[in-house]
Amino acid sequence: MAPAKGRFQQSETLPVGILLALSGGYMDAYTYLFRDHVFANAQTGNLVLFAVNLSEGRLLDCLRYLVPVLAFGAGVFLAQAVRLRFPNRPQVHWRQAALVVELLILSAVGFLPVEVNLLANSLVSLACGIQVQSFRKVWGKGLATTMCIGNFRTATDSLCSYFYQRQPEQRRTALLYYGMIAVFLLGAVLGNLGVKCLGAGAIWASALLLAAAFALMCRPVPDL
Numbered sequence: 492m493a494p495a496k497g498r499f500q501q502s503e504t505l506p507v508g509i510l511l512a513l514s515g516g517y518m519d520a521y522t523y524l525f526r527d528h529v530f531a532n533a534q535t536g537n538l539v540l541f542a543v544n545l546s547e548g549r550l551l552d553c554l555r556y557l558v559p560v561l562a563f564g565a566g567v568f569l570a571q572a573v574r575l576r577f578p579n580r581p582q583v584h585w586r587q588a589a590l591v592v593e594l595l596i597l598s599a600v601g602f603l604p605v606e607v608n609l610l611a612n613s614l615v616s617l618a619c620g621i622q623v624q625s626f627r628k629v630w631g632k633g634l635a636t637t638m639c640i641g642n643f644r645t646a647t648d649s650l651c652s653y654f655y656q657r658q659p660e661q662r663r664t665a666l667l668y669y670g671m672i673a674v675f676l677l678g679a680v681l682g683n684l685g686v687k688c689l690g691a692g693a694i695w696a697s698a699l700l701l702a703a704a705f706a707l708m709c710r711p712v713p714d715l
Contacts (some may be wrong), residue, residue: 566620
């Protein structure tokens with residue numbers, strides 16, 4: 492599987508996308524398994540749980556799911572603000588700055604005890620919002636590294652089109668999206684293992700993945 496001819500930003504290359512997807516799956520597993528069954532990325536799930544608890548009159552539990560959703564939105568807003576404020580800095584690309592902020596946030600979460608899970612989950616959701624807004628393409632194709640449902644739809648659409656039209660690009664697209672879903676799931680598996688071994692500090696593995704992605708983004712852009 493290879494990309495179509497073209498030239499992409501380093502942030503859109505497959506190795507960076509893989510590291511981000513691993514981190515995305517890892518973060519969701521970490522917050523759900525260790526931080527009071529709240530999703531870091533799957534904000535639809537958080538909103539459903541918010542609505543269910545609201546219908547039952549459990550207001551404190553409502554906040555447990557609503558605040559991370561708002562933090563996720565704040566992360567999207569922050570990343571977009573950075574993009575608009577610092578669009579073309581020659582020294583540091585705005586996506587690199589966003590990645591450093593995300594990395595620092597996750598590093599801090601590892602020091603937070605379970606007594607402040609609401610804060611921890613909100614910070615991780617903030618980081619996820621930054622990532623989903625900052626990194627939206629791999630090989631020039633719109634692709635999320637923090638969730639699966641949109642990727643699954645696109646992969647299945649491309650697979651169906653390939654069965655009927657037999658265009659190689661459709662097959663490559665399907666493989667890319669299904670592959671990134673598999674990477675995200677692998678990240679969740681690693682998150683489960685990390686929580687069992689490291690507890691609160693397990694999130695530092697996610698920060699290390701982001702640090703590796705940052706290092707790759709500092710390399711020259713490859714010609715494809």
